[in-house]
Amino acid sequence: MNQHTYVHMPGRLQKEDWLRWSNWMPSLDQMGAAVRLKVADAVDPFERGYVTVTMRQGIGMILVLGLLAGVIPLFANLWLAVPMRTSVPLAQAADSIAQFLSTNGGYVPLDIAGHTVQTIAGLEPRMPGIFAAILSALGTWINWPLGWLANWIVYGVLVFAIARLMGASNTLPAFFAATSFTAVPLLLTGLTPLPCIGPLAALAGLILGFAVYFQACRFVTRLDSGRTLLCMLLPPALVIVVPMLLITLAAILSIFQLG
Amino acid sequence: MLEPQTYPTMVAKALVLDDEPFTAMIEDDNPWVEGLALTVIVSLIAGTAQTIGGWLTTLSLPDATTVENALVTGWRQFSAATALPPAVTETIFTRAWSAAAGWTGYAGGWGVLTPLIATPFLAIAWWLFFAVVAFAAARALGGHGSLNSTLGAAALMVAPQVLVFLSIVPFVTVSGALLGVWGLLIGYRAVQSTHHLPWRKAVLATLIPYAAALIVVPIIATAYVLGFSAGGFR
DSSP, X not given: OOTTOSOOOOSOOOHHHHHOGGGTSOOHHHHHHHHTTOHHHHHOTTOOSSOOSOHHHHHHHHHHHHHHHTHHHHHHHHHHHHHHTSOHHXXXXXXXXXXXXHHHTTOHHHHXXXXXXHHHXXXXXXXXXXXXXXXXXXXXHHHHHHHHHHHHHHHHHHHHHHHHHTTOOOOHHHHHHHHGGGHHHHGGGGGTTSTXXXXXXXXXXXHHHXXXXXXXHHHHHOOOHHHHHHHHHHHHHHHHHHHHHHHHHHHHHHHHHHO | OOOGGGHHHXXXXXXXXXXXXXXXXXXXXXXXXXXXXXXXXXXXXXXXXXXXXXXXXXXXXXXXXXXXXXXXXXXXXXXXXXXXXXXXXXXXXXXXXHHHHHHHTTTSGGGGGHHHHHHHHHHHHHHHHHHHHHHHHHHHTTOOOOHHHHHHHHGGGGGGGGGGGGGGSTTXXXXXXXHHHHHHHHHHHHHHHHHTOXXXXXXXXXXXXXXXXXXXXXXXHHHHHHHHHTTTTO
């Protein structure tokens, strides 16, 4: 059955439909529209007035773009770990410590800690060092899309819950499908290892990602701009404010106890 | 009759919160048996992947004893430089290290096999606990699904564990928050589909098992610690 038909056929998907690439990825035009902040064109390319992109396409897009974004960091990790013949986390720790000590050296306890980390990074792994470097680089590469998936699902649930309490009426799959387009500008965060332009590109990607999420959230929840922004800002605010309140409370209690 | 050939499709559709797998589970001729089989198969594969991944991670790191010696040497130097009591802190460090290295399997031994047993055990325990408590909560809130159907639909909560299959590659970490929240969403759909509750009541019935777990788990942990300190399990 043509996926662009208006006729909705219930029941099981055919195997070939289930495995079709287009069922797992939106088109390049849709992704391009998201980057141009025309989120309505991305999530509803046939102007039917609702989200026609699916959560399955959202998952596929996040996995593919997450892996693409991780390509440059993958090569950077291989570049770092293969000559050291050790696993990526140890190589990164040794490299970070070396950079830190080159600017903040001279304080004995820090020097000792740094020297210890570098000693451990220099120890021979139990498997051949080259395999340890390649396997661990592969693992850290796979962590890219997994991290994006985690942020998308965990943050999305909180935003959707608040939006629902504010009167939004759409479904969870439609919400996740629409907000998955945030992954497109986040592709720029993969350029982080490049000197000079990398951090700037990552910052631009994050800002654009926020804008895409805002537009997608607004389109799918039909809330006004103020409420949409509130839905998006409340979860991180709660994450910051609640621990701070608890710490303040504990501090006040301890002062009274000490007194 | 068990239909394991449908599990990959059901798991994939449950992950995108599709109605079909929930309906299939509810209308199954024996939902709880199908649910148990699904939970066992998925969590066993996840546990196996974690075990192999843990073993490969251990191999990709230096020998645990050599690392411990390097850390102890560093710690002695650090203590000397900061005037910390070296004997006391070294004892604490050595105990913590041996416990962590033993439990994770880094130091060798049977610890590396922990996920092979713990993952299926925890998945089955959580599935049963969630389904029973959510069933009671949903019934109290006006739902009319059966316990058998709830057990069947709630078994789909194991679906996010397919991401844990990737743990076979060393250093791959699947966020516990991702697994927990995705499982919660699937649990919500299971409760809603089984009991035909409006969304607010379905959310409440889904969250009650989590709130109950927050009470039950510390009680069990306290009872275990008290029993252990009183001389039990030794």
